[in-house]
Structure formats: C-alpha cells, structure tokens
Amino acid sequence: MTKDNSLKETKRQIEFMHKAGKIVEQRSKALSRPLYAMTVTFGCQMNFRDSEKIDGALREMGFLKASSEEQADVLIYNTCTVRENADKRLFGRLGVCKAYKNKNKNMIIGVCGCMMQEKQVVDRIKKEYPHVDLIFGTHNIFAFSELLYKKMSEGGFVADILESTDKIVEDLPTERKYSFKTGINIMFGCDNFCTYCIVPYVRGRERSRKPADIVDEIKRAADDGVKEIMLLGQNVNSYGKGLDTDVTFAKLLKEAASVDGIRRIRFMTSHPKDLSDELIEVMAENENIARHIHLPLQSGSDRILEAMNRHYTREGYISLTEKLKKAVPDIAITTDIIVGFPGEDVQDVSDTIDVIEQVGFDGAFTFEYSPRTGTAAAKMEQLDKGFVQENFDRVLKTVHKVAWERSRRFEGRVMEVLIEGEDEKDPERYTGRISQNNVVHFPKSGYHVGDLVQVRLDECRGFYYNGTVVP
Ligand code: 5AD
C-alpha cells in the first residue's frame, strides 16, 4: 500500500469518528448522561496494541471509559484463538453480557480479533449469540470507526471480515493504556507455519512497516513522555523481508535505541531460527535495550522440533542462549514451552526438561498442546489427556525450580526500576520492573509513576523482589 493511500484511509476513518461523534453527542443529550465504552482484550501484546487503537477511536468519538462491562454502551471483545481455552472464555463472556443488554437495549456488543477469522466461530456467534451487533476481523481493525458508525446510523447486524490484506494504515489515533510505556507494531502476520499454530491463518502473511514510519511513531511517543517501548511482531527477527531497503531487525533496533528520551526498549517475539549475531551485537552495545529476551523453545526434543516445523535443534537453541549470555551479561531469558504435541513421548519430555535445566530460564510459559482447526498438527494422532497432564506437571515443576533459582540472582544488587504503578496490595508502595523484567515492590518516597529509580533488591520472594529506593 502506498503512503498516499494509507493517508487517505486514515482521513476516511477519522471522518467516520467525527460522524459517529455527532451521534454520540445527540444520544448523550437525549439520555442526559455521557455514553460509555469498554474494550475487553484476550491474548497477546499484539491484541493489546490493537485494543489501544480501538480505544483511541472510541475516545475520539466522545465515549467515556466504562468502569465495568455492564456500564458500557459500546462493549468490544478483542479475541484470541491461539489455544482452545481462549475460545471458551469468550463464549462464557458473551453469555453473561446478554443480561446487560436486556437492561440497556441500545447497548452495542462487538467482537473482533483472531477468532473472527475462523468461519465456524462467526457462524456459531450468529446462531447462538444474536445479541452481538458487530463483528470484524484482524485485517480490518483499522475500519472499526466506519463499521461502528454504520451500526449506529443504520442499525442491524454489521459483519465485515477480510480473508487477507496488504494494507497497513498508519497514524490512526490510539489511546495508550499506560502513559510511560507502549507497544509499537513493526510487522504484522507470520509466514512460519509452525504446525501447531493458527496465527498464520488468522493474522495472514508477514508484512513489515517501513522503518521511517516506525521511527516517527517512536519519536512521537517519546515526545509524549513514553520511556519504554516494546517493538511488536510475531517474529521480529525476520523484520524487513519484502521491503525495498536492506533494513534488518538489528538495524531497526539500533535506530530505535538512539531516539532521545526512550530509556528502555523491549521486543517480542523472537524466533530462534532467525536470531542473528548482528542482533546480539546491537543488544550488547546499547544499554537501553532491555537485558531480556523472550525466546520460545517449544520443545527440547529434535524429533518434536522437526514435527513442529521450527527449523532449529536443541543444540542450536542452547548455543544461541550461551552466545546471548556471553555478549549480554545479566540477560534474562524467558520462553514458551508446549507439552503434549502429537507423538511426544516420555523421552521427548525428558529432553525438554534437560534443556530447561541447561539454559536456566528466568521464566517460562508452559502450555498444554491444543489442536487448532486447519493446522497440520490437528490432523495428527492426538495424545491421551492423562498422559499429557502427567508430563505437563513434570515440566512445570522443573520450570518453577529453575526460574526460582535464577530469579534470586539479583538479590542485594542496586538496579534501575521503571515505576509502573501502585502496589495492588499496599497503597504505600510502588510496583515496577527492572530491565530484566522482574517485578519489584518498594516503599514510595516522593517519586512518580513513569520515573526510573535506583532500587536495592533486598529480598527475592519467588517471582518478585521487595526493595528500597537508593537516593
Ligand atoms: N497449543 C498450545 N500452545 C500453543 N501456542 C501456540 N499455539 C499453540 C497450540 N496450538 C503457544 C506457543 C507460542 C505461544 C504464544 O502460544 O508456545 O509461543
């Protein structure tokens, strides 16, 4: 898509925001109260960023933020379908919100995101949840304002789902959930087709944003006072493919690190097969790049890695983590692990456990394999649930043991903490994170949310630290 076309589309959508805004004003006058909206987000950082764009549009239209789903006049569910329990959660919520709509007949309920790219899900919603007013997918989230306006002005059921897109619409308004940190999309979609994963089917082919557009967005965020950014993509290490420059993710990261005011840069997610030496070098050379990498392992068995179509071996993965640790001292490495992939036996699970112990992960999300319609692995013979549960428990036990040992390693050290908010359990304390992403709680002492402070990590309590500010 050309820059001109992208700008045209942005302008069109902003016009719809203003038109919808007029309706909001009229309804609000008639009701003698403001109108409220809420976005409920499931899933990954990508979805959270998409929701910030939806919230930006809603705010532009004049909706205030609802404090509960029940209070909302417009309620949007942004869905995830990476595992089956995410699907179940949505249907549960849709059942509950029917009662809200019975009380507020004009309530608009919308559903968007990854689940909407699956035909059987959309059919089920239409049939079993007729109180849903608006459905759209991942490829036309930019058109949310147009679709909501259509619903508000014409009524009826509005559904618009595109099979795919090459569109990247820049510069739409967004509302950041946090003033001091934000996600920045650098690419959309995924071309890897790991055999268990539905993402390539629901998020489409890989498309990279132009480096200049990304850097502009980072500069604007920094001007607004943002201190920490997270560069987002399903596989950031393959950023740049298909662009007419020789930019790589490492080069983009280096440029992002040089933007004034950006004190911390994170990125997510890295695929081990594409992690370059150039990237490790850039991490080592730039102190404001977080000392943390999330590097999904998925399995420690070569046989299973091959069946998963991951394109690396256990030894390759281990040596990558060794390189990272050597070049970037104090780096925290976290991972994702799937247990119960078709064909996985006791030895494969032992191999995974062995890699967890050798690498010494700082944290790991462990998932039970969940067959997703349309993926290659869903067609393979599935394992017995009880057997998978036993293996899952073994892996989880190891993950907890290793992560517990690893996370104590900063005890006693003074480290820089970005203050993220009040400690939920104690209003006299703040909660923040160190560069490695570990959480730290400490007594407030004249600082503010969004400040970077030096904190002594006095005591490790498993997965968080208690500390004191060092003036
Ligand atoms: N079953 C279980 N876990 C999955 N993931 C992706 N697809 C599946 C699936 N079908 C996990 C992977 C990925 C993370 C985001 O979700 O570990 O890294």
Ligand code: SF4
């Ligand atoms: Fe899914 Fe693999 Fe793409 Fe990650 S790299 S989104 S696991 S297909």
